Every structure is written in C-alpha cells, then in structure tokens.
Amino acid sequence: MEFPKKAEIIAVGSELLLGQIANTNAQFISKQLAEIGVNVFYHTAVGDNPERLKQVIRIAEERSDFIIFSGGLGPTKDDLTKETIANTLGRPLVLNDEAFQSIEDYFKRTKRTMSPNNRKQALVIEGSDVLANHFGMAPGMLTEHESRYYMLLPGPPSELRPMFENEAKPLLLKKMGSNEKIVSTVLRFFGIGESQLEADLEDIIDAQTNPTIAPLAADGEVTLRLTAKHADEKETERLLKETEAVILERVGEFFYGYDDTSLVKELSIACKEKGITISAAESFTGGLFSEWLTDHSGASKLFAGGVVCYTNDVKQNVLGVKKETLDRFGAVSKECASELAKGVQKLTGSDIGISFTGVAGPDAQEGHEPGHVFIGISANGKEEVHEFHFAGSRTGIRKRGAKYGCHLILKLLEQK
C-alpha cells in the first residue's frame, strides 16, 4: 500500500476545549510531518465524548488518508480514543504483551501497586504496529485499515514527542519508501538579531530554491533551516553543504551549531573534549546557568559547582567579595562580577569561574535599569567582565544572561 499524503490531526481531550491547555501536540506533529514531506491539511480538537469523536473520525475519513490522534489513551474512564476507533473500524482490542510487561515494570520500579484499570492501557487495536512508550505507560500504534492509516499517540507531550521522533517517524519513513529524499539541516546563530541576519543574507535567501532557506527567531536565537530535495541523497548533502558555506562566509562568527543542539550542549561538548571544568556564581540568573549545565548526564565531569548568591551576604561570606567593593561599586558592577567569578573559581577549584550579576527586573535596583547586567569570567589567572543591556521580561533577561554565559565561554575555548 502506497503511503498516504493527506494527513490530519485529531486531538482528543475536553481540557483543550475548556482552554486549560493549548494543542501543542498538533504543532509538534505537523512540524515533524512537514520534515518528511507529509502534508497536514486539518487539525481538529474534540472532547472526551465518543459520539462526537465518531463523527469527527467520519469527517476525517472523507478527506484524509492518514489520521493521527493524540490523547485519550490513559487508564481512566475519560480515556476512550482507542476504544472508539476500534469500534469505528470494527476491529478488536487485544492485549499487547510487551506493553503490559512495560507497565508492570513501571509499577515495580516505582514500588507502587498496579490497579486493574492500568491493564486497559496495554490493549492495542489488532494488527497494529505498536509504538513503545519509554516515558509513560500507554503504547501508541499505527493501524492500516481500508487504504487509510490511523496513528494513535498519547496525550502528554513528554510521552508523545519522544514516541513520535524515535518510534513513529522511522516507521513512517520505512512505509513511505519514497525515492525523493528530503534532507533538512538547521544552522543555529547566537548574538545576532533576526532582522540583521536576514539583511546580511537577503540576496541569498531570495535567490535560493534548492535548498530553500527559512529563517526563524526564537528565544533570543536565530536559526536558518535549509531543506534540499533530490533523488540522490548524496546530492542533497552536497547542495546543503554548498549553501551552508556561502552563508557562513558572511555570518559565520555568530554560528554555533546544527539542528537540535543548544549553546549549553555545545559548551558541554567543548568542555569535555578539552577536559575543562566550570563553576558559576549566579545572582540575577538565580541558578539557571547551573541548572542548564547539569541537565545532561555526565555533568559532574565538567561542572565543578555553583553558588546562587542572590544576597550580598552570600556574595561576601561564601564567595569572598570584598565589603568595600559592594559599598563603593554596588553588587551590580564590573568589580563585583570580577570578584564573584574569581571567588567561585577558587572555592570550587575549577578551570573557569563565571559570574552573573545584574538586574532581572521588573524593578530597577541600585539605580540600574532592568536588563543591565555584568558577566564575569575568571580563567588563566585573569578576569574579564562583559557588560550588557538586555530588553525583555524578568525570565527573558535571566535566560539571555545564561545563554550569553555559554556563548562567552565557548568563544574563550575557541581561542585556546
């Protein structure tokens, strides 16, 4: 059976219709499907109501040949997606041994008792390809029925996303067996605004058709997605590399990595490669930088430790900032940033000490506007301090600070 091309996504859950959550699953799935060349024509959200869900399925069957459902696979009475689809297709539900085993293991691991309604989660529509759930209990599935595909995915994004990327996407690509390869790569930039990047590359972006170039700004970073199509995969790679080279010749100094990487990941990799350890003294970032650096396993190899020095007491007593520095220049100063960086480096014995001091807002502090921040770096027996004026919300300013922290250390490591 040829793989269908007209997809639509049906999200099941009354919480969507009450506005308690946004349908981010539809966004995620759409983006993923676009990458492998499947066109999504409709999104629908419907409540936990079998009659209305049935009608929505009938409408979808008239206009689409690939219907993706999210939500309603849980253990409670509300969760009826699987039952309703099985019923609509006239196919029985059968116990999937692997899924049942995985649910049993989950309960053993968390030392809880399995309740009977959890068994319901291990049922799948007969004849389905089962999609394993490594972050929850309900398995997903892909079912072929009368020249249509039906895919069922769990509702929680923390389960749906890895299941789609690691289980569903490879299965779809296998079923598609298409001979035109679509290959996409994302170039990530930091320290340059979207309009500046677009202005610098305007002629290239306008002229380019294969690969296409799509800029996107998010979270203080800018990305360019290059997408090439060709029957020969090697040729798509060549097309991508050629365009990438032209782009990096102009704005390479702001480029830091590919695809799903992040400044923190790149920093972790660089530190591990060079055997460098980092410590952090965080005032306005409040622990965000430390939290990022320790969010990947193996962090103990590179992260020597952190101190959240929100108060002047901790700055002085734990990190050794001089009282006269705080009295004369204040906590939001070049001098304080420098002593904090040196202090945390000394305290932890790390190769690099970094400090963040400034005003996250919303109120001004010591006469400084929100967004006025200093980032200090202590390494190789000397300190350097960078001063910034960020715009945005409290959370935005904290994030931007932590990202610049990664960026500055990466630049330092490049020089070495």
Add this chain to the structure above:
Amino acid sequence: MEFPKKAEIIAVGSELLLGQIANTNAQFISKQLAEIGVNVFYHTAVGDNPERLKQVIRIAEERSDFIIFSGGLGPTKDDLTKETIANTLGRPLVLNDEAFQSIEDYFKRTKRTMSPNNRKQALVIEGSDVLANHFGMAPGMLTEHESRYYMLLPGPPSELRPMFENEAKPLLLKKMGSNEKIVSTVLRFFGIGESQLEADLEDIIDAQTNPTIAPLAADGEVTLRLTAKHADEKETERLLKETEAVILERVGEFFYGYDDTSLVKELSIACKEKGITISAAESFTGGLFSEWLTDHSGASKLFAGGVVCYTNDVKQNVLGVKKETLDRFGAVSKECASELAKGVQKLTGSDIGISFTGVAGPDAQEGHEPGHVFIGISANGKEEVHEFHFAGSRTGIRKRGAKYGCHLILKLLEQK
C-alpha cells in the same frame, strides 16, 4: 434571537498546519467562552485555502450555532477568511468608515504611506457588529445569519486577546441577556497520582452534576476543575464551596491551592507571610529549586542562597559533609542529605535548609536506580530526610524532586 450554545472555533492559517505556531488563540477563546457559559465543542485549524475553508464552514454549520474564526483578516492575498465567509453566506462586504479612519490614523501616526491593499482591511460583512481593533488594523465582527452567529477575529494574539476581552465578550454578554452565571474553580493537588485521586473520589465525580468535576493530570500534579451554574451568583459560590468541602474531606492532605497558583508561588507566599528564609543544597536538581524560587521579584527576602553541589568536593569543602559519611554511605544516602541540609542552612544562616541528593539518570549511580532520591530538611535544630523512588526522564525526575521540595517545606510551615 436566543443566544446559541454550541460553539466551535476555526483557526485559519497555513502556519498552523506547518507547525510554525501553536493554536493558542483557540485556547484563549475557549477559556474566555467557558467563563461566560458558552460551551465549545470543536476546534479546527485549516490552511489559507478558500475551498477547504468553505468545506470546514459547512461542517461547522451542521453541528454548531456559534462559529468563531481567527486569522486571515490581514491585507495580503493569503488573507481570505472574511471574503470566503461573506461568499458562503451570500452577504456583501462594505467599507466600515470607523475602521477605515482608524487605519488611516495608524499610518499617519507611524509616518508610513497607506498602500491600497490596506483598504481591504476596513471591509466588513454587511450588517455586522464591528469589533474595534486597538492594537492593529483589521477590525473584527459579529454577524447573525440564519439563526447562527459568526464571529471573525484577527490572528495575532496581541490583537485578538484585547479585542475579545474588551469588545467581543461584553457584546456577547449583552446578546445573551442570560441570567445564568457560570463560575469555575480549580483545586490543585500534589503528591497523589491521577488514578488514585479518581479512585478516591469516583462516587462523587460520577454523581456530581452541578458543579461538574473534571480531573486533569499534568507535570506531576493533578487538578480538579469544578464548574457550577446558577442564576444567582452567590448560589454558584455556595455550590462550589459545598463540593470542595466534600472533596477535601477525602483528599485534603494533597491539596495545595486554587486556580493558576503553583507550589513555588504558594511556598513564596507562605515564607513571606511568616518571615522565613530558605537555602538549598542541590545535587541531582542541579539548581532547579533555586532557579524556581528566584524567578519572582522579591526573592531576596525569602531565598538566602543556594549551592549546586554536583560533585563530592563541593559537598565536603563548601557544605561540610563529612568524608566518612560519603565513604560509608555514599552521596545518595539519608545521611548525606541530612548533612547537606544542615550545611547549607549554617552557611547561609537561613531558617530552613533543604537538600536534594539522588540519581536523576539515565544511568544508575552508586548502585542506585534513576529516580532514587533523598530530600533533607534542616529546621528548628533538627533534620528530617524523605526518601523517594521517582519514575520518568532525567528532566522529569529533577522537576519532581524540586516540586517535592516545595511540598515538604509547605507541610512543615503548616505545622508551625
């Protein structure tokens, strides 16, 4: 004409189907409508394609009597929502003088020249109530046609939200002339799973019709939304309070707050009220707890400081954990948690010291499985340690740990 009760929301825009943005407009409108007692039964997203939009309108007309559109009111060729609806209803578009004036003013104010396609934005379906746009150019509108209502709203959330709240909602309430008030409240629980909560309350949830009770699990927490309807607003309040009391009698020990609050917010409020300061020694949470507590301004009043003690060196040298404790029991132990909590309390001089030590995963550590964690609390001259076995991803285990930290301190403060 009686105001319709079956609403659905149609979002128009190919960017939704490509996954470039999430349909947050549908969430916003649904929440707003729920508040005034209008039930939303479906969300649909469709691309900038007149044929498919027409079909979606036909489907909506068969099942709903209030259809709300968002997006596609702009000046470009892609923007065709208004034209397609006018065409479907067989009603002409006419120039709205006020909207035209407001567009002209906008161009004068921003010192730009108005292009001819901007005039298109001032067209409205004849006979509509016009909804003024104070944050953009395209006006919204509400049209009655053959016992149905059609509402058109602009796509950008910065325009749609104020238009809905300030223009559309008052108009709807006027049209409704309803005297039935609908009031909703959300009860938030932590430390109990969704299926356990539902099992404990099954008979109440099943029997209850006014208020209705809707459970929802997200991010390790469970919420119950109670929604009461009555002509007398005081009576809705009484109905809610009555049901809340019955629920809390059974599962009150897990209840921590109402509506949009969070564990961190509740903890911040409780600490500020009682003048209590907190410090944190974070191993497996890596700074997450500190980051949460400092994410609101005024955090310096309650957060005395934090140490991210990922390595044993920092545990020993900065926080004073004994070498023999680490040698004999390991870092992932009751004993280490206890000394860490005491150590950070002493270092910062805070009222309460909390510690997080354990295995975030994905790999086991010191012979402990991922999710095996200890949380220590030092207060009033004594230490207590809580042991947990969490399931989930590395990030999930860290979050759960930080949430339990808030929960445990809140419980401690309640006792005082």
